[in-house]
Amino acid sequence: EPEVTQTPSHQVTQMGQEVILRCVPISNHLYFYWYRQILGQKVEFLVSFYNNEISEKSEIFDDQFSVERPDGSNFTLKIRSTKLEDSAMYFCASSRQVNTEAFFGQGTRLTVV
Amino acid sequence: TQLLEQSPQFLSIQEGENLTVYCNSSSVFSSLQWYRQEPGEGPVLLVTVVTGGEVKKLKRLTFQFGDARKDSSLHITAAQPGDTGLYLCAGARNSGNTPLVFGKGTRLSVIA
Numbered sequence: 001e002p003e004v005t006q007t008p009s010h011q012v013t014q015m016g017q018e019v020i021l022r023c024v025p026i027s028n029h030l031y032f033y034w035y036r037q038i039l040g041q042k043v044e045f046l047v048s049f050y051n052n053e054i055s056e057k058s059e060i061f062d063d064q065f066s067v068e069r070p071d072g073s074n075f076t077l078k079i080r081s082t083k084l085e086d087s088a089m090y091f092c093a094s095s096r097q098v099n100t101e102a103f104f105g106q107g108t109r110l111t112v113v
Numbered sequence: 114t115q116l117l118e119q120s121p122q123f124l125s126i127q128e129g130e131n132l133t134v135y136c137n138s139s140s141v142f143s144s145l146q147w148y149r150q151e152p153g154e155g156p157v158l159l160v161t162v163v164t165g166g167e168v169k170k171l172k173r174l175t176f177q178f179g180d181a182r183k184d185s186s187l188h189i190t191a192a193q194p195g196d197t198g199l200y201l202c203a204g205a206r207n208s209g210n211t212p213l214v215f216g217k218g219t220r221l222s223v224i225a
């Protein structure tokens with residue numbers, strides 16, 4: 001069964017460093033998303049991506065964040081200068097059409113120290 | 114900002130009991146999805162409901178979408194320890210490429 005895959009599963013980084021989180025969405029899906037979940041809190045939307053551009057982003061997704069689809073399969077989230085409060089689980093998701101079922105990856109646990 | 118309120122926040126029951134968890138909003142959604150999330154893992158899609166009043170069954174799980182498409186419920190019959198997890202509802206709006214809005218979830222613990 002097709003699935004969304006994310007790497008790495010865990011990432012520890014020092015404050016101020018750049019991190020890139022990687023995702024391979026389901027191959028025939030057109031819409032891609034990043035969400036994050038701070039420990040014990042709700043799943044929060046960061047950004048959605050369609051047709052090689054950002055279609056919507058939340059207030060969390062500030063200038064420190066960027067997304068890219070560098071090739072036909074990968075979808076990346078870059079955090080330019082990490083802060084302690086960026087520590088969270090980051091989930092990638094994809095869907096075939098807008099507002100249809102979104103399938104989530106297993107997540108990357110980011111710890112900023 | 115539309116909110117999805119889930120209740121109860123925590124639920125601990127004995128194996129074999131029935132339970133219902135709720136997902137409520139003041140906003141109308143074009144569809145509503147239920148996910149289950151285990152610790153350290155991503156949300157796993159259980160079901161999507163689209164039509165007001167729709168009822169979907171998945172083995173012992175029954176999902177209902179409210180007539181006005183503002184609320185939903187999940188009923189589990191004869192709960193088992195394997196049902197333990199965080200149950201999340203997420204709503205999709207009609208317009209544009211808008212993201213899913215998640216509730217905070219109901220953390221269910223089924224004790225053998």
